[in-house]
Amino acid sequence: MVVRTILIVDDEPGTRQGIRKTLELWADGRYRIESVANGVEAAEWLAHNTAHLLITDVRMPEISGLDLIRSLEDRPDRPASVVISGYAEFEYVQTALRFGTVGYLLKPIDKDELLEITERALKQEEERHRAEKLAKLVDPKLFAMEEEVLRPNGPVGEVMAYVDEHLQEHLTMADMAAKVHLNASYFSVLFKEQAGITFSEYVTRRRIQRAKELLTQTRLSVGEIAEQVGYNTDKYFIKVFKQLEQISPSRYRNEMAALQ
Missing domain, CATH: 1.10.10.60 (Homeodomain-like)
Structure with missing residues (x-):
């Protein structure tokens, strides 16, 4: 059985570690939780691994969360995505939503909101992959x-x-x-x-x-x-x-x- 993976991308160590700790407690071994410090590291990680859910800061140096989401558009194994933003970055969030992002989290992140959107995103990702698989299987x-x-x-x-x-x-x-x-x-x-x-x-x-x-x-x-x-x-x-x-x-x- 394939263990589904959640990848967290945020250049703020406190935010990144807080999300990871919350999700690890919630997952209790059901999911693999990974985290990286920026978009460059995320792109490298995704080149060799598969994520089922990407939780990413919307604005980061070099490779932003939006760039990261765009780069995964044509991948058959593209993950569901959730973006993290501040109040002043809602224009970026709107762009992310147009790319099919499930939703967004505002800083400071509320734990209950994090878990709710994580569960919703994973469910949508599973349903989308099931539909894509059926479409590929059926003539x-x-x-x-x-x-x-x-x-x-x-x-x-x-x-x-x-x-x-x-x-x-x-x-x-x-x-x-x-x-x-x-x-x-x-x-x-x-x-x-x-x-x-x-x-x-x-x-x-x-x-x-x-x-x-x-x-x-x-x-x-x-x-x-x-x-x-x-x-x-x-x-x-x-x-x-x-x-x-x-x-x-x-x-x-x-x-x-x-x-x-």
């Missing part, structure tokens, strides 16, 4: 079909169910049409009409969907997964996966692991 076209209850009964539904249970096998439209006693040309038109995508696209999307589940939930190699979802070579599997997901299977696995 949008297949999801839309199921959401709109477009999976039909009859021959097309029967073939869909068969495909889902036999992804590792060689699946052709001609064989599937014969299975439901239909002419291949007629079945091709019927499938596209009822499913909204062609038979071959459906098979490809189902195979890649299953591959994503295996990449996320197992330690099987890419080659083993390719075989389980019906590809004779991992090279061709990787090519198809990249075409559909714009990312390699290995990188997909790493990015999903980062969202844990």
Whole structure:
């Protein structure tokens, strides 16, 4: 189990140590609490570690809290953020809020407010990562079909169910049409009409969907997964996966692991 981490960044030793002590008592070992003295140290720490929550002073020399938050925008494992400010710095706070910061703490920091916003930020971070992981895991076209209850009964539904249970096998439209006693040309038109995508696209999307589940939930190699979802070579599997997901299977696995 990954221990979630809170990183505190403040160039005032008293504030930094006070926040750390309060959070360590509250966390009681449930979270890893780390602290650094400025934005430069924070950037270095974040280059080699993952934080789930960043609590940072909004104004610091060299690298400000705002710069730090901006620098993390495109990271798949970006943390939730809370900024610390003085009354004269509210313009900076407003900018931070536009970057998705959960909220702010005014100095001197109230312990109850610190704990309340910490719990809220961690909850939001967990929900966001869960949503991002689901979005990366689920094929949008297949999801839309199921959401709109477009999976039909009859021959097309029967073939869909068969495909889902036999992804590792060689699946052709001609064989599937014969299975439901239909002419291949007629079945091709019927499938596209009822499913909204062609038979071959459906098979490809189902195979890649299953591959994503295996990449996320197992330690099987890419080659083993390719075989389980019906590809004779991992090279061709990787090519198809990249075409559909714009990312390699290995990188997909790493990015999903980062969202844990």
